[in-house]
Amino acid sequence: RGKGKQVMLAGIVLLLGSQVALGMAGAGALGTVIGGLLAYFVAFNILEAQLPSMISRFAPAGARGSASGLYATLQFVGTFLGGAIGGWLYQHHGSFAVFAFCTVVTTIWLIAALGMPDAPPRAVPEPRPATA
Template identity: 40%
Template sequence: IYAEKKRHMKRVLLGAVAVLLACELYFWLFGNSLRALVLGTVVFFTAFNLLEASLPSLISKVAPAGGKGTAMGVYSTSQFLGAALGGILGGWLFQHYSLSGVFLGCAAMALLWLVFAVTMREPPYVTSLRLPLSAAALHEVGLAERLQAVPGVADAVVVRDEAAIYIKVDTQQLDRMSLERLIEAAPATC
């Protein structure tokens, strides 16, 4: 909620990844006591759950208006492939380098993620809308381009098969009534 309301998504993402990295190093150094494992696990899963909630939101923000479903499908597939490959890699590290090797391997992956995340641009703070289109508006040439000229509209895609338009908007800048009037003002004939 903080990341969305205050528009600090990148900062929160970087913080969560840094906490994961710190937890892996903590487990590597102090993972021999039950108390340390419990404390580390609570902190680790706090950061993990934050990422689990914020990454899909981040993906939907950066995906184009007409490609959100595809982007989420790729994300979901990557997530499950990562879980499978992570288990295989973790098992290999444990077999060859013991538990310390697993923690150091995970710390290396978290560090790599942090390096890439630092270079990431701040994501756009947009919300996706799906608005139905009348038959006249559906065939209007240039409707998506005119809508993109409305302040607060970041992207617009007409999907004729669904008789709808998908729009990404910044709700703090958008005048929703102007947007809806523009859609309704489509000429009756094409």
């Protein structure tokens, strides 16, 4: 409890490390590829659960639905842009450029997240009076 920011930062750092490992893996580096993929998917699953939770904790009570909708929309816009940019980079510069670009973007995200405030505590619902 109360460790949301630290969990998110750990997920970003793990994602960053996996991208570096996968980008540096050469031919015949099966162990590095397996380790990088394992780290990537662990980080992905941490962040997949943590980010929507953080959104709902930062958003005001009356705007949580809108914030979640905007998050989902931007998630799919990011998926499209990531695929388009990654495809272009791969076609023109190779796989290392894709991992290098992802590493730069993730580093920027990590720096931004370091300055982020801790999430407010979850609101505890007030007990309702008993009805007869």
